[in-house]
Amino acid sequence: MYEIMSSDEAIRLIRDGDCICVNSFVGIESPVELHEAIYRRYQRMQSPRHLTIISSAGFGVWDEERNAEGYIREGAVDRLICGHFGAMLSTKKLVLEDRFEAYNLPLGCISHAIRAQAGGLPGALSKVGLDIFVDPRKEGPGINRISIDDSLVKYVEVDGEEFLYYKLPKITVALIKGTAADRKGNISFDDMFMSGDALSICQAVKANHGKVIVQVDRLVDTPSRPRNAIIPGCLVDAIVVTEPEERNEAYSALTGSFEIPYEEWSVWNEKIDTVSAKLPKNSAVGNIIGRRAAKELRVDDIVNIGIGLPEMVSRHARKNGMLDMVTLTVESGGIGGFPVSGEAFGAMIGASSVYDMANQFDLYDNGGLDICFMGALEVDGQGNVNAHRGPGAFAGIGGFANITAKTPTVVFCMTFNTKGLEVSQKKGVVTVEKEGTVPKLVDKVASVSFSAKRAIANGQKVLYVTERCVFxxxxxxxxxxxxxxxxxxxxxxxxxxxFEVEI
Structure with missing residues (x-):
């Protein structure tokens, strides 16, 4: 039976050595008060310590002084297993200093491994990750020199087919953020941008005789409608009621609480742009790449568009009338709306459906997308792509590997080089005013996020759209x-x- 507790009381349920699973997505929907209660306790008692933390998509809030950053920095965590580290500003720097073990697995593979654990299975099989960095025959998932656990990803053959086997440590604590708890302890997510892995995490924790701690904005007397209760009260140990953080009015468009027709997507997106960090949209480079890449869209396509330069595809798809004829998706579970980026990446304007993240990656992993548009840090002459790790820095693979593994058409949106590149376009004529100092087409990529060999074997169409040409x-x-x-x-x-290319 659940109990209503303060955050400090609830955190006492966490023991030294626990494996915590956090339900969040890059920079959204993290249970901030629970993390900060852990930090307060750690500062007082040097406990809980020796923690392992798992999160499919990471659990930062774009602020190195908030959320989990403090207790990670001061030594409470021994091991991190995440799909993406982008919003964890100080943590991702400490990873490269070998301060603790850190592993980067494809986002969807972590999500599926959590679901497998919820169903009593030790791990999940996937073809995603074969022949890229996470494959133990290549580099493996460890990010730094001390991350040498070889149990997380294994190469296996089943019925003559090759797979990677993803196995997570047993999860013993769930940290979840929801909207409301009713008098039966059922948790709804009505004002949330997504529910992520919430149910699977709770089921896995209870199967492992652990503790489920849920932060909510309010308590309600009326029980939730059964389909709206994402987490049933019988799976919950502690409910922490916390005053919700103030959000700009623009973010109300992301909760699905009112209908937003297609004609209003751009209005709401512009409002969100003003309060969320975004790349400038009006650069000649972005327009050239976005306009050309958008020509690959076909009516009724199911689409995923990555962040950064690929976002320009949606802008030009709107201009050429295609945006209303395709279905956009986002990794966190949204389908049929308009994905936003910046600090609210993972949320959608006007989504027609938002379901569990593991189900979204079922769609992606099995080739359910028709086309995707992704960024790239480096591309080599064979066509391999590095999209997750630059020199002295990394954000992580996120959903990139899952999205590109089986999608029939993959379009990489990238500049020919970077750091100082200046390009202009007048009346359709492109002029390179100044070359960048860092090439992006290289002899050999530093780490493989996308395997050209695997794509050829799968029969995928792969394009590399730059500001001056297309490969x-x-x-x-x-x-x-x-x-x-x-x-x-x-x-x-x-x-x-x-390198030489065929012309």
Missing amino acids: RLTPKGLKLIEVYPGIDLEKDILEKLP
Whole structure:
């Protein structure tokens, strides 16, 4: 039976050595008060310590002085297992200093491994991750020198087929944020942007005889409608009622509490842009890439659009009338609306459905998307892509590996080089005003996020759209298939490539 507790009382349920699973998505829907209560207790008692924390998509809030950053920095955590570290500003720096073990697994594979544990299975099989960095035959999932646990990902063969087997430590504590708890302890998520892995996490914890702690905005007398109770009260140990943080009015568009027709998506997106960190939308480079990439969309496509340069695809899809003819999706579980980015990445304007994250990755892993648009840090002559780790920095693979593993058409949106690149376009003619100092087309990528060999075997169509030309993946490597007006083939492209390409 659940109890209503203060955050400090609830955190006493956590013991040294526990494995905590946090339900959040990059920078949204983290149970901030529960994390900060852990930090308060750790500062007083140096406990709980020797913690393992698992989160499919990470659990930061874009502020290195809030949420879990403090107790991680001061030594309470021995091991992190996450799909994405982008919103964990100080933590991702400490990872590279070997301060604790840290592992980066594809977001969807963590989600599926949590669900497997909820069903009494030790782990989950997946073809996602084969031949990329996480494959133990390549690098494995460890991010730093002390992360050498080889039990998290194993290469296996079943019935003559090859898979990776993802196995997580037994989860003993759930930290969840919901909207409301009714008098039976049922937890609803009505004002939340997503429910993520919440139910699977709670089921796994209870199967492991652990504790489920839920932070909510309010208590309500009227029981939730059965379909709205994401977590049944019988799975909950502690409910912590916390005054909800103030949100800008623009974010009300992301809860699904009122209908937002297609015609109003751009209005609400502009409102959110003003309060959420976003890349500038009006650069010539972004417009060139976004306009060309958007031409790959077809009526009735089911689509995923990554953050950064790929976001320009949606802008130009709106201009050419295609945006209303396709279905957009986001990794956290939303379908049929308009994904936002910046600090609210993972939320959707006008979604028609938001379901559990594991179900979204069922769709992605089995080729349910028609097309995806992704960014890239590096591409080599074979067509391999590094999208998760730059020199001296990393954010993590996130859902990238799942999204690109089986989608029939994959479009990478990237600049030819970076750091100082200046490009203009007038009347359709592209001019490279100044080259960047850091090449993005390289002889060999530093780490593989996308395997060209695997894509060829799968029969995927793969394009690499830049601000000056377009490449296509072939069995021999990259093939140059388009050069934009104004671009000199030799001077602007071939002379700057460290490898030969078919033309």
